[in-house]
Each structure stands twice: as C-alpha cells, then as structure tokens.
Amino acid sequence: MLRRVANPVRTPRTASFVPLIQREIERMIGTGELTGGTRINESTLALRLGISRGPVREACRALEQIGLLRSELNRGFFVREVSTKEALDLYDIRAGLFGTAGRLAAAIITTVQLRGLEELIGEMDAAIEAPDIAAFYTLNNEFHRQVVVASDNDKLIELYPLLEAELHLFRRRGLVLPGSMRTSNDEHKAILDALRQSDGTGAARLLERHILAGKARFLRTLEDENATEARPGPLDPRHSRSKDR
Amino acid sequence: MLRRVANPVRTPRTASFVPLIQREIERMIGTGELTGGTRINESTLALRLGISRGPVREACRALEQIGLLRSELNRGFFVREVSTKEALDLYDIRAGLFGTAGRLAAAIITTVQLRGLEELIGEMDAAIEAPDIAAFYTLNNEFHRQVVVASDNDKLIELYPLLEAELHLFRRRGLVLPGSMRTSNDEHKAILDALRQSDGTGAARLLERHILAGKARFLRTLEDENATEARPGPLDPRHSRSKDR
DNA sequence: GCCTCGCCAACTGTCAACACTTTTTGCGGA
DNA sequence: TCCGCAAAAAGTGTTGACAGTTGGCGAGGC
Numbered sequence: 001m002l003r004r005v006a007n008p009v010r011t012p013r014t015a016s017f018v019p020l021i022q023r024e025i026e027r028m029i030g031t032g033e034l035t036g037g038t039r040i041n042e043s044t045l046a047l048r049l050g051i052s053r054g055p056v057r058e059a060c061r062a063l064e065q066i067g068l069l070r071s072e073l074n075r076g077f078f079v080r081e082v083s084t085k086e087a088l089d090l091y092d093i094r095a096g097l098f099g100t101a102g103r104l105a106a107a108i109i110t111t112v113q114l115r116g117l118e119e120l121i122g123e124m125d126a127a128i129e130a131p132d133i134a135a136f137y138t139l140n141n142e143f144h145r146q147v148v149v150a151s152d153n154d155k156l157i158e159l160y161p162l163l164e165a166e167l168h169l170f171r172r173r174g175l176v177l178p179g180s181m182r183t184s185n186d187e188h189k190a191i192l193d194a195l196r197q198s199d200g201t202g203a204a205r206l207l208e209r210h211i212l213a214g215k216a217r218f219l220r221t222l223e224d225e226n227a228t229e230a231r232p233g234p235l236d237p238r239h240s241r242s243k244d245r
Numbered sequence: 246m247l248r249r250v251a252n253p254v255r256t257p258r259t260a261s262f263v264p265l266i267q268r269e270i271e272r273m274i275g276t277g278e279l280t281g282g283t284r285i286n287e288s289t290l291a292l293r294l295g296i297s298r299g300p301v302r303e304a305c306r307a308l309e310q311i312g313l314l315r316s317e318l319n320r321g322f323f324v325r326e327v328s329t330k331e332a333l334d335l336y337d338i339r340a341g342l343f344g345t346a347g348r349l350a351a352a353i354i355t356t357v358q359l360r361g362l363e364e365l366i367g368e369m370d371a372a373i374e375a376p377d378i379a380a381f382y383t384l385n386n387e388f389h390r391q392v393v394v395a396s397d398n399d400k401l402i403e404l405y406p407l408l409e410a411e412l413h414l415f416r417r418r419g420l421v422l423p424g425s426m427r428t429s430n431d432e433h434k435a436i437l438d439a440l441r442q443s444d445g446t447g448a449a450r451l452l453e454r455h456i457l458a459g460k461a462r463f464l465r466t467l468e469d470e471n472a473t474e475a476r477p478g479p480l481d482p483r484h485s486r487s488k489d490r
Numbered sequence: 491g492c493c494t495c496g497c498c499a500a501c502t503g504t505c506a507a508c509a510c511t512t513t514t515t516g517c518g519g520a
Numbered sequence: 521t522c523c524g525c526a527a528a529a530a531g532t533g534t535t536g537a538c539a540g541t542t543g544g545c546g547a548g549g550c
C-alpha cells in the first residue's frame with residue numbers, strides 16, 4: 001500500500017482556519033483586548049496567527065454580518081461601537097425573544113431542567129450573601145441560557161447569544177448594580193414558579209419584564225454617568241495608539 | 246497638476262465587490278435560481294461575474310453567517326435547506342419579534358404611518374375581490390414591513406427580514422392558502438385598531454397570533470402534503486412545481 | 491507661523507497560483 | 521455486465537504578489 005503517511009507538520013487539511021480566527025477575534029473582543037472603534041489590521045493579525053490574510057478577511061466578513069465588526073471601503077474592518085440607542089433597541093429585542101423562549105419552554109420543560117434552574121437560583125442566593133458579584137454574574141447568565149435552551153427552539157438558542165454579545169460591545173463591561181441582585185433573583189424565583197406550573201403566558205410576561213427591568217437599570221446607570229460626566233473631561237480623546245513590531 | 250487621469254476601464258476602487266456578490270447570490274436564492282441543497286461553485290460563479298474567487302468566498306462566508314448558506318470542509322458552500330422543525334422554530338421567533346415590534350410601535354406610531362397601513366389594508370381588500378393572490382402577497386409583506394419599521398427599532402428592522410428570508414428556504418415558494426386571505430386581512434384590521442388606540446399589549450397579542458395563525462396554516466399544509474404523498478408518488482421528486490392560482 | 495502640496499509608507503481589495511481533497515473517469519478482471 | 525481501483529479532473533483552502541487608496545510628514549509658499 002503506497003498510502004502516504006503524511007507528515008503532519010504541514011497542513012493536513014482537517015479543519016478550516018476561518019472558524020478558528022473568527023472565535024479568536026470574538027474572544028479578543030469579549031475580553032476587551034479589542035475595544036470598540038479600533039481597526040483590525042489584517043496583515044498584523046495574520047502574521048501573529050501565522051497565516052495569510054485570506055482567511056482573516058473571511059472571518060472578519062462573517063463577524064461583520066453578526067454585528068461585531070463593521071467595514072469601511074479601503075479602510076478595512078473596525079470593532080463596532082454600539083450606540084445607546086442600539087443598546088436600548090437590543091434590550092427590547094432580547095425582552096421579546098426571552099419571553100418567547102419562556103412561553104415555549106413552559107409547555108415542554110422537564111423536571112430535570114426545572115431542578116437545574118432551582119439549583120442556580122440557590123447558588124445565586126449564596127452569591128448574594130457572600131457577596132460575590134462575579135459569581136452572580138456567571139450564574140445569572142447561565143440561568144438565562146438554560147431557559148432559552150429549555151425552549152428547544154434551535155434557532156432561538158443560536159440567535160439569543162448573538163444579541164447578548166452585541167450588547168456587550170456597548171462600552172467596556174456590563175453594568176450590574178450590586179443592589180439589584182436580590183430583586184433580580186426574586187424575579188428568577190417567580191419565573192421558575194411560572195415554568196413549573198406550565199404557565200406559558202405568565203412566564204413570558206415575567207421574563208420580558210425581567211429583561212426590561214435590566215433595561216431600566218441600564219438607563220438609570222447611563223443617567224448617573226451623564227450627571228457625573230458633566231464635569232470637564234480630558235481634552236484628548238485618542239491618545240492610545242500602539243504600534244506592534 | 247500631474248495628477249494621472251486614470252482610465253476608468255480598470256478597477257476605480259469606489260466599491261467592494263463583496264456586497265454586490267452577496268446580493269446577487271441572495272437574489273438567485275430568492276428567485277429559486279439557486280435551490281436548497283445545491284452547491285455553490287466558487288470558480289464558476291467567479292468566472293461568470295468576471296472576478297476572482299476571493300470576494301466570492303467572502304460573500305459566501307457572510308451568507309453562511311446569516312443562515313442562507315452552509316459550508317462543508319473541502320466541499321465548499323451549499324444553499325441551506327430548512328427543515329420542518331427549523332421552519333416551525335422560525336415562525337415562533339417571528340411571532341415573538343413581531344409582537345415586540347407592535348408593542349413598541351403602538352407607543353410611537355404616527356398618523357401618517359397609520360394611514361399607510363390603512364391604505365394597504367384597503368388594497369388587500371381589493372386584491373381579495375379581484376382575486377389577485379400575487380398582489381395580496383406583496384401587499385401583505387409590505388404591511389408587515391411597515392409595522393416593523395414603525396417600531397423604530399433599527400436592530401429589529403434589520404433582523405426581521407433575515408428571518409423571513411431564511412424561512413423562504415423551506416421548499417420552493419411560500420404557501421398561501423387563498424381561503425385565508427380574508428381572515429388574514431381581518432386580523433390586519435384588528436391590529437390597525439390596536440395601534441390606533443396605542444394599545445401596545447393588544448397589538449402585541451394580535452400580531453403574535455397573526456404569525457402563529459400563519460404557522461398553523463403552514464402546519465395544515467404540511468399535513469395535507471404528507472397525506473397526499475402517502476400515495477405512491479412519482480419517482481422524480483422534483484416534478485411538482487405548480488404556480489399558485 | 492500656518493497652510494498647501496506632493497511624496498512616501500502602510501494598508502486594503504483583488505488576483506493568480508499552489509497544495510491538498512473530493513469526485514469523476516477510464517479500464518482491466520471476475 | 522458489473523465491480524473495484526487507480527489516475528485524471530475538478531474544486532476547495534490558502535498563499536504571496538500587485539494595484540489602488542489612505543494618512544502622515546516635510547518642503548515650500550503665503
């Protein structure tokens with residue numbers, strides 16, 4: 001058998017670079033390594049990843065489509081900045097979809113899934129007592145994710161996280177008010193009750209309000225920020241330009 | 246003034262090919278020129294458009310992200326086929342989002358926009374009397390679009406048509422039951438009333454049900470199809486291409 | 491001193507070519 | 521006739537190169 005035992009050093013084509021690059025850029029945006037408005041230097045990025053510009057461009061094109069990047073003719077790709085209006089719009093969309101997820105989930109959620117949600121609520125209570133804001137943040141996300149998964153709507157399961165990722169492009173980091181954790185978890189408990197009773201309409205209403213409450217907190221935070229920013233700020237808005245070599 | 250007056254025959258770079266190609270492929274899918282499951286031949290397509298494969302690949306990558314194409318390693322891009330489950334999932338998502346659009350629109354819709362919806366309803370009545378199914382189809386789409394636009398949620402305005410486009414990938418052509426047109430337009434009238442009265446909750450409920458009624462009709466059509474297909478059908482599965490009349 | 495113009499470096503958009511994989515074709519043998 | 525099966529053809533994934541554009545910098549004119 002003359003089957004060639006390919007030496008694996010060079011390109012055994014078992015996967016495409018594109019999804020890897022795409023996830024890498026997503027990661028860099030998620031961690032804040034790439035922040036809103038910055039330009040993606042295709043050549044530099046390709047060099048750093050040890051590949052050529054082609055796959056990088058394809059990955060950027062994909063990320064443009066899901067709203068994480070935008071492109072400018074002859075100037076390339078930029079990390080998108082999400083305006084306040086867009087962020088608020090996203091809250092409304094998430095509220096609607098989350099409500100839909102709950103309505104669907106109420107009809108088909110399993111006892112195992114219900115127990116999972118119950119446990120998360122318990123752990124969130126613990127995180128509140130600690131208090132451990134980071135843990136609460138993670139648990140909260142997981143709670144939301146599991147509700148969406150319980151809807152068994154694959155398209156929704158795919159879509160919902162994309163909207164959340166886009167929302168995260170609004171400034172750096174989420175804005176969780178410590179004081180809201182207890183209220184938030186109370187809402188979780190009500191949601192769990194509705195799901196337990198297969199009350200689709202009730203669950204939908206509660207879930208929707210849960211997100212809209214987040215939107216309200218978000219708005220309040222913005223107003224506070226504007227109030228403090230009324231003070232004279234730094235004059236030079238763009239001072240940070242690092243050249244890697 | 247030695248500025249070179251470039252002869253415009255070759256690449257005056259005022260626009261990128263990628264969005265053009267992307268729209269062209271979307272068009273081909275929309276018209277049924279490209280049908281579900283078929284492979285996109287990059288080389289052929291590039292040749293036909295008179296460009297190279299690079300931009301074609303970028304366009305395909307973008308279309309993959311919005312769900313119109315899928316990719317297989319070393320085999321390229323294929324026009325996606327939407328399963329029955331996915332189609333039903335999409336109806337649920339559209340229902341939720343459409344309801345959200347209505348709730349938002351009710352609070353801010355202008356009298357001009359209301360008049361526009363009213364006119365569309367009148368034209369749909371006329372189309373029903375004719376009867377002109379194609380016209381009704383177009384008017385109905387426009388009605389939905391205008392409701393979404395009235396929400397003034399840019400993200401929603403962008404997202405909603407994508408979901409509809411994906412739904413169109415389910416088999417060839419939409420399935421509008423002629424008998425449902427009158428019912429459908431009655432629903433439109435109720436929706437318009439709710440919007441007129443700034444009744445967000447009512448509009449949301451009606452819009453949601455409007456889409457879910459479409460889902461129910463879709464399901465019934467599927468069952469009918471399955472019932473008739475239970476008979477020993479023709480061996481060539483692609484023989485039934487009826488023009489709706 | 492400040493503005494304008496032209497040059498230069500950096501970078502994007504596109505192309506043509508190469509490496510590798512999948513699919514088709516041609517052919518000999520059961 | 522029909523099946524392997526190997527070689528050719530077709531097609532994808534990636535690369536490096538080239539042409540055109542953008543933005544910065546310095547010289548010269550006001």
